[in-house]
Amino acid sequence: MITGKNYIGSQLVASGNKTYKTFNPESNQENEHIFTEATQKEINNAVDLASKAFKEYRTVSGERKAEFLNAIADEILALDNELIQTYCSESGLPEGRAKGERGRTVFQLRSFADLVEEGSWVEATIDTAIPDREPSPKSDLRKMNIPLGPVVVFGASNFPLAYSTAGGDTAAALAAGCPVIVKSHPMHAGTGELIASAIIKAAEKTEMPNGVFSNINSSGIEVGQQLVAHPKVKAVGFTGSIRGGRALLDLAAKREEPIPVFAEMGSINPVIMLPKALQNRAENLATTYANSITLGTGQFCTNPGLILGIKSDALDSFISSLAKKIVEINPTCMLHPNIVGAYENNKTKAIAQEGLAVIANYKENTQPNYASQIITTVEGKTFLDNPTLHQEVFGPYSMVVQCEDEKQLEEIISNLEGQLTGTLISDANEVANYPTIIAALQNRVGRIIFNGVPTGVEVCPSMVHGGPYPASTDSRFTAVGVHSIKRWVRPFSYQDWPNNILPDELKNENPLHILRSVNGKLTKEDIV
Template sequence: MITGKNYIGNQLSAIGSKTYTTFNPKLNIENKHTFFEASKEEIEKAVVLASEAFEVFRKVSGAKKAEFLNAIADEILALDDLLIETYRSETGLPEGRAKGERGRTIGQLRTFADLVAEGSWVEASIDTADLDRSPIPKQDIRKMLVPLGPVVVFGASNFPLAYSTAGGDTAAAFAAGCPVIVKSHPMHAGTGELVSAAIIKAATKTGMPNGVFSNLNSSGIEVGVQLVEHPAVKAVGFTGSIRGGRALFDLASKRPEPIPVFAEMGSINPVVLLPEATITKGVDLAKTYAKSITLGAGQFCTNPGLLIGIKGEALTNFITTLSEEIVKIEPSCMLHPNIIGNFERNKTNALQQSGLSVTAELDSDVAVNYARQTVTTVEGKTFLENTTLHQEVFGPFSMVVQCQDIEQLETIINTLEGQLTGTIIAENEEALQYNTVIDALQNRVGRIIFNGVPTGVEVCPSMLHGGPYPASTDSRFTAVGIHSIKRWVRPFSYQSWPNNLLPDELKNENPLGISRLVNGKHTDSKI
């Protein structure tokens, strides 16, 4: 049941006077539920509850946290059709996408449950004492990862489940031992409330402290600003625009006690077409990339917005095929009138730049809030001289840059901002020949793909979803996979502590049976 209220811990609350609704972009109508924006009092109470909950939750065992995470997954599944229908009404996305994203969300929760149940993720490191060492005795030093404290997570517009209320940021924070306050995304507040109810039920069933989770509604930026500035908040997770992520980063940096903001932001995900592969693979790849560019109406953070190749017949054939194929694809509904409005404005701004040519744009009539996919091309020299052409157009839009030679191509790569992904289209021997191009691309991205498409982010330990700024605010961390837990923890050392006073992870007996680094060697044995 959707009430439109905020979850302040395990209590529903609606004392604020500001309200708003969500929107069905496919039907082009407002949805029926009214949502109450969180007041200053509700924000304060949520943060106080989270701080109190942290004193308990930080000491909850891995086994109990795993029980909590699995219970959240079970409760989300129990929402069944109500969740799917609400998701679709707030996004315009098809049933298959909704169920697929729900499956990914469930998978993330259960993966983190497995991680904390096993326990070795804390990276326990033990250097035992040698008090007879000369000239200076060696003290007993033991280190492990400990949670930071209450975390604020901002829901993402383009992934209402996997990157929002119970998405990867929240799952990782819970696994680390951090209470979470979600600033719900206004475009899918109903979906967010349903998932919030599932989290609260799971917390109650598994005995988690009240305040381990809160969900706050907001139609604008005010609630988010107050949360980031609150002294009891210790970290922030964000998925969205460069403008939004940078604003939060700046706010957090200006606090008397600065805190980390882990923001995953914009990316045009450059694709480099090396000459020989463009000849041998170009036509087939053009068909593949037409689908990738339009996937989900281009509303994926890994959408290939930039294709770079060497000017010539092969690249011309690639552009021709891409242009022919992309207009055959049925247009898709975008997430919200604001989203398609931004798409049209950014696309128009790009098309107004001197030297840019349109090679394909759907010219048939489309329904309201449906996007017309577009392919453009530009000379390498023009691209280098105009950084406006380097900016993301969020939606089904891509630009092919035609370089004079490989030197110009490499120069372009070196001038790009940081990106989530980069792709190399090459024959094997060709990749060896152009290793400096690959090195240049590696320096600008967080993940590099060989002869594939960047769309699709596998949730696994080896995935790096992040990259040099502005792809993310800290390229050392991933927003996807079990290692994303490292954003919500800090290393902490104990020196010369009695064994019985140490946490189980660091005791001589190793009661949890985890893998530890003991005097420089990995082992799960007792000391």
């Protein structure tokens, strides 16, 4: 049941007087529930509780954290139809997508449960003492990852489940041993509260300390700022716009104690189409990319917003096929009128740039909050000279850049801002001829795709979802996959610590049977 209140730990409270509602873009009307924004006092209570909970939660065993994470997954599934209906009514996304995203969310939670139950993720590294070393004895040193402290998570507008309340950031932080305070996304506050209720139920059932999780309502930016500025908050996870992410990064950097902010932000995900591939399959590529550009109404952070090719008849033919195919696809609903408004503004701004040609524009769409797809083209030099054209147009939009030659193509790639992904479309035989293109692309992205589409982010250990700024604020981490846990931990060393008071992960007898590096050798053996 949705109450519209904040979860300050396990308490539902709403003492403030600023309220808001969510919006159903498909029916073009407000949803019924009234949400109350958290007050400064409630925010402080949530952080204080999290800070107190951390004292206990940081030492909770991997086995018990796994129980907690699996219980969250179970409670999310138990929300059943209420969750799916709320999700759809707050996002305009179809039921199939809601169920798929729920599956992904549950899978992520269970992946982190498996990770911490197995336990080797702490990267235990042990160098035993050498008392008779000359000229001075060597101490016993043992290192493992420990949690940072309370983490604030900002959910994404475009993934109400998988990148929001119990999404990747939350799952990773809870797995690491960090209490989490979610700044609920105002566009899907009801979905957020339902998921929060599942987390709180799971925390109570598995006897986690009160304050291990809180869910804070907010319709503006102040609440988020107060959370990030709070001295007891130790790290921040964010998924959203460059402007929003950068503002939080700047705020965190100005604190007396600066804290890490991992923000996954915008990306235009360049796609390089090599000449022979275009020659051989322009038509197929056009179909594939028309679908990728419009998938989820173009509301993926990995949406292919930029297609780069060298001028040729084949590129012309790809462009005209893409123009034809894309208008055959029926427009779909966007997440919120504000998102539609931003799409229209950004599109208009792009189209107004000199040298930009609109080659496909879906005209007949009259349904409110539905987005018309559009394709533009531009000359390589025009693109190089105009940074406005490098900006993301969030929605079903893509621009084809017609480069003069390979040199200009490389120059364009090298001058791109950091990106989540880069895609190379190539015939098997031609790829070896473009080493500088590949190197330039690799230098600007976090993931490089061969003959595919960037949309679709597999949840697995070898995934990198991140990349050079502004794709993310710290390219040294990924936001997806179990290694994303590394964002919320720090290495910690015990020197000459007595075996009986070492954490289990570092004890001689290796009671958790985890894989450890002992004197340079990876082993599960005990130390004798």
